[in-house]
Amino acid sequence: MVTNTPDVLTEEVADTAIGLLLCTAREFAQAERFVRSGKWLRKGYPLSKATLRNRTVGLVGMGRIGKAIARRLDAMGVPVAYHTRHKAADVSYRHYRNLVDLARAVDVLLVIVPGGAETQNLIDRDVLEALGPDGILINMARGSVVDEPALIKALQDKTILTAGLDVFAHEPEVPAELIAMEHVVLFPHLGSASIYTRTQMDQLVVDNLLAWAAGKPPLTPVPVMISGDR
Amino acid sequence: MVTNTPDVLTEEVADTAIGLLLCTAREFAQAERFVRSGKWLRKGYPLSKATLRNRTVGLVGMGRIGKAIARRLDAMGVPVAYHTRHKAADVSYRHYRNLVDLARAVDVLLVIVPGGAETQNLIDRDVLEALGPDGILINMARGSVVDEPALIKALQDKTILTAGLDVFAHEPEVPAELIAMEHVVLFPHLGSASIYTRTQMDQLVVDNLLAWAAGKPPLTPVPVMISGDR
Numbered sequence: 001m002v003t004n005t006p007d008v009l010t011e012e013v014a015d016t017a018i019g020l021l022l023c024t025a026r027e028f029a030q031a032e033r034f035v036r037s038g039k040w041l042r043k044g045y046p047l048s049k050a051t052l053r054n055r056t057v058g059l060v061g062m063g064r065i066g067k068a069i070a071r072r073l074d075a076m077g078v079p080v081a082y083h084t085r086h087k088a089a090d091v092s093y094r095h096y097r098n099l100v101d102l103a104r105a106v107d108v109l110l111v112i113v114p115g116g117a118e119t120q121n122l123i124d125r126d127v128l129e130a131l132g133p134d135g136i137l138i139n140m141a142r143g144s145v146v147d148e149p150a151l152i153k154a155l156q157d158k159t160i161l162t163a164g165l166d167v168f169a170h171e172p173e174v175p176a177e178l179i180a181m182e183h184v185v186l187f188p189h190l191g192s193a194s195i196y197t198r199t200q201m202d203q204l205v206v207d208n209l210l211a212w213a214a215g216k217p218p219l220t221p222v223p224v225m226i227s228g229d230r
Numbered sequence: 231m232v233t234n235t236p237d238v239l240t241e242e243v244a245d246t247a248i249g250l251l252l253c254t255a256r257e258f259a260q261a262e263r264f265v266r267s268g269k270w271l272r273k274g275y276p277l278s279k280a281t282l283r284n285r286t287v288g289l290v291g292m293g294r295i296g297k298a299i300a301r302r303l304d305a306m307g308v309p310v311a312y313h314t315r316h317k318a319a320d321v322s323y324r325h326y327r328n329l330v331d332l333a334r335a336v337d338v339l340l341v342i343v344p345g346g347a348e349t350q351n352l353i354d355r356d357v358l359e360a361l362g363p364d365g366i367l368i369n370m371a372r373g374s375v376v377d378e379p380a381l382i383k384a385l386q387d388k389t390i391l392t393a394g395l396d397v398f399a400h401e402p403e404v405p406a407e408l409i410a411m412e413h414v415v416l417f418p419h420l421g422s423a424s425i426y427t428r429t430q431m432d433q434l435v436v437d438n439l440l441a442w443a444a445g446k447p448p449l450t451p452v453p454v455m456i457s458g459d460r
Contacts, residue, residue, distance in 0.1 A: 011307060012283055018306075019252035023262070026424065028249050028417065032259040035416040036409055040402040044418065051424035053242055075305030076248075077241060172270040179266055186265040187258065188274065194256065194281035 009192035014068035024164030058106035061113035103130035115142030128154040135160040143169040239422035244298035254394030288336035291343035333360035345372030358384040365390040373399040
């Protein structure tokens with residue numbers, strides 16, 4: 001029997017995704033370092049190259065967390081489209097069966113699919129080229145989902161504008177090429193990492209174990225087949 | 231005749247406010263510096279002390295931008311209350327006539343009132359004490375609205391937990407006491423500062439001038455009396 005802690009972390013991860021997206025598009029992390037370095041005394045921080053005000057976000061994945069992110073984008077007036085292998089029955093956003101087609105149609109790709117062999121290097125050179133020179137890549141999934149050398153090259157060559165990454169291929173190792181770039185945003189896998197949410201997740205693990213010990217059905221069993229997120 | 235550019239900047243400033251709130255509650259700016267310093271190789275970034283998952287946000291001000299911020303918080307499942315002098319007719323959030331009462335009732339105060347004499351030092355020692363040791367202050371208004379020495383003392387004494395500031399009393403001067411604190415978030419007045427939104431604002435200024443030159447009514451005149459935001 002395998003259990004997990006799905007709903008407890010959904011909204012926390014969606015908060016992190018929106019924060020990472022805003023930090024990346026509007027250069028918040030870079031601007032904050034600018035203040036702390038004292039540079040603001042000499043000149044104003046430049047206007048940000050990007051904004052969410054004229055962008056469409058393409059979600060790669062439309063599971064629980066994807067839907068929670070999309071709900072936030074709706075409230076921000078930011079149009080959403082998405083790629084999954086199978087169209088989701090319960091959302092009305094435009095669906096792209098083909099990921100390159102989605103990348104071509106949007107200005108932001110926000111990746112929130114499960115890791116594993118099926119999604120290994122899903123975001124590759126072709127996808128990044130389709131995203132294009134104004135494009136922003138946000139990875140909230142797993143480091144394995146993005147072809148990291150291809151991403152580094154795309155950033156160096158300005159094939160895309162910038163990226164916000166919560167996860168890395170060999171974390172906690174972060175490639176020096178990424179740290180050398182002032183405009184990318186690098187989070188240390190913050191996903192659900194608040195004391196409050198991790199305590200809730202721990203409690204759910206305990207509750208599952210107690211249910212098991214008492215001969216009761218588990219509270220949050222993992223289905224035998226997982227699909228649908230992609 | 232005085233004109234302004236109200237709706238063009240509303241959504242951009244609301245984006246910045248949500249980004250600043252997330253950066254502050256979830257320690258995104260600090261965590262990003264942690265990655266860039268190489269510290270992640272030695273240990274994980276600690277779980278954030280705060281989250282939005284168990285908090286109510288008290289908006290100080292409920293004008294256009296306040297409403298755009300509240301709409302985003304609704305989508306995040308974060309309860310909203312607010313303080314204005316007069317109850318807003320078109321929102322159903324709980325209204326507090328008294329700012330100290332609001333500060334006592336919530337975990338976050340997000341300030342988005344106009345500047346000027348009426349709101350000078352509105353956020354003072356009493357308000358910060360009422361906000362309390364888990365409290366977060368976000369200033370998206372003007373530096374003049376917060377009693378900055380009182381805020382610095384409240385942060386040093388842990389009267390409140392932390393603060394996110396987009397504006398400062400004597401900007402671009404930022405008090406060294408604030409820069410010395412790793413957990414506060416300091417933005418260089420980013421409010422509406424994207425190329426896209428500032429270009430839209432410039433265009434609206436031009437359009438107002440062209441209307442005036444053509445003897446037509448202005449597109450976005452400033453009302454003789456401004457009130458309601460507070």
